[in-house]
Amino acid sequence: MAKPNKTILKWAGSKVRIIEQLRPHLPKARRLVEPFAGSCAVMMNTDYERYLIADVNQDLIDMYLVIARDPDTIYSIGFEKLILSIQNDSKTYYGTRDAFNKRHKSKYDQAWFFLYLNRLCYNGLCRYNKKGEFNVPYGKYKNPYFPEKEIISFIDRAKNADIVCLEWQDTLSLVDFDDGVYCDPPYMGSGFTQYHTAGFSDADHEALAIALKDINDIQGNSITVSNSPEATELYADLGFTIHEIDAPRTISAKGNRKPAKEIIAVLEGVK
Numbered sequence: 001m002a003k004p005n006k007t008i009l010k011w012a013g014s015k016v017r018i019i020e021q022l023r024p025h026l027p028k029a030r031r032l033v034e035p036f037a038g039s040c041a042v043m044m045n046t047d048y049e050r051y052l053i054a055d056v057n058q059d060l061i062d063m064y065l066v067i068a069r070d071p072d073t074i075y076s077i078g079f080e081k082l083i084l085s086i087q088n089d090s091k092t093y094y095g096t097r098d099a100f101n102k103r104h105k106s107k108y109d110q111a112w113f114f115l116y117l118n119r120l121c122y123n124g125l126c127r128y129n130k131k132g133e134f135n136v137p138y139g140k141y142k143n144p145y146f147p148e149k150e151i152i153s154f155i156d157r158a159k160n161a162d163i164v165c166l167e168w169q170d171t172l173s174l175v176d177f178d179d180g181v182y183c184d185p186p187y188m189g190s191g192f193t194q195y196h197t198a199g200f201s202d203a204d205h206e207a208l209a210i211a212l213k214d215i216n217d218i219q220g221n222s223i224t225v226s227n228s229p230e231a232t233e234l235y236a237d238l239g240f241t242i243h244e245i246d247a248p249r250t251i252s253a254k255g256n257r258k259p260a261k262e263i264i265a266v267l268e269g270v271k
């Protein structure tokens with residue numbers, strides 16, 4: 001089996017490692033709507049005609065927009081120069097983090113800082129303090145990877161994507177009748193709620209599950225959701241079919257790298 005395509009960013013909850021288990025459960029549709037797109041692992045590994053890529057993290061979406069909508073800037077600077085500018089020492093890392101948090105630079109610089117921080121920070125985490133400042137420490141990697149191949153293939157795939165920074169409720173309001181929806185929120189009970197300053201509570205999980213059920217009832221869209229086994233009852237009670245899978249961990253707060261159970265909850269669409 002061919003290896004899955006990797007993503008530009010390291011991302012907690014990335015679906016790269018479980019893409020083959022997820023693929024058969026993804027909606028069959030012309031366009032896939034992804035309200036929690038994160039590293040875009042699903043877009044990088046599927047062939048829908050169109051995508052609506054959304055996430056609440058403004059830094060993430062701004063980086064995608066710079067890469068997808070202005071690739072000439074990247075090509076004109078040249079990957080070699082970009083690679084050489086990855087200075088892997090703690091002084092440069094913390095200096096870049098400070099510059100990023102001042103938010104005085106151009107969108108291009110901010111995008112580049114975000115990618116640099118992601119590749120050099122501890123465990124590829126994306127965490128902010130209450131003031132909205134990125135606060136992940138230096139990761140001390142010997143050979144940080146520069147995702148040149150992934151940037152090139154993202155540029156290509158993003159030609160078929162609309163990319164927006166939205167809360168999930170606003171993204172769901174853009175779902176058309178024949179769209180498929182794939183939701184991958186921060187997992188229930190995972191502790192990984194700090195992708196941006198607000199967390200994702202049990203009440204948010206319940207509101208999301210009910211909103212997805214409503215869309216399926218009213219518009220007939222196919223819906224697929226990833227979550228932890230803690231969410232099984234919530235989705236099963238709403239009539240979703242639950243599939244349990246073993247997922248290798250990518251990033252774990254406590255260094256636990258044993259496979260973890262996950263669920264894929266599915267509501268079939270109206271054909």
Ligand SMILES: C[S@@+](CC[C@H](N)C(=O)[O-])C[C@H]1O[C@@H](n2cnc3c(N)ncnc32)[C@H](O)[C@@H]1O
Nearest residue numbers: 013014015036038039041056167168184186195
């Ligand atoms: C589990 S990750 C998604 C991972 C993604 N499927 C991948 O393969 O990389 C969850 C994502 O939800 C986003 N998120 C958290 N709260 C959100 C909200 N209220 N609305 C939209 N996106 C949100 C986070 O920024 C994060 O990127």
